[in-house]
Amino acid sequence: METALVLAGSAIGAGIAVATGIGAGIGQGYAAGKGAEAVGNQPEAQGDIIKTMLLGAAVAESSAIYGLVVAIILLFANPLMKLL
Template sequence: MRKTVLTLGLALAAVLFLGAGVALAAEPGAGGTNWVKVAVMIGAGLGIGIAAHGTGQGMGNAIAAACEGTARNPEASGKLTTTMLIGLALIESLCIYALVIALIMLFVV
């Protein structure tokens, strides 16, 4: 069941993301582009949603590992905190890049 839902979700995401290329290739002012704008809006929302989910999972795993490492070896907490903060910044940058791409998709079409 889970595999089927995952496959259908990935297929839907692929269709929405492939529709964004068609939307960006459309000439401005061409007739009948309302469905293209809707597809781009759905694709942008889905893209930023997936990015936010992925970065949230990554941040949660990073913080959990840092807490576990600090609990096992309290003397290394300074190094762990520094490394964790750098990692969190890099993880967050991925979500910011997805937001920029979503905004470009929304305002270009």
């Protein structure tokens, strides 16, 4: 019974961890839209705007990657199973 509870909790935790990708996707879409708007307003600053936007996208994507790593650990290399 304990094993089933640990596996169920791990599956729920993995689902919540993967849900971090939703926030990252929304943030990146918002940043890309604002970056395109800024380039439209000031085309001469395109290089600086794109550099800043790409840096922000990389930072936002890192949280989604961390969520994916946590989900993979919970599903395939579950450290909680060793406690039983």
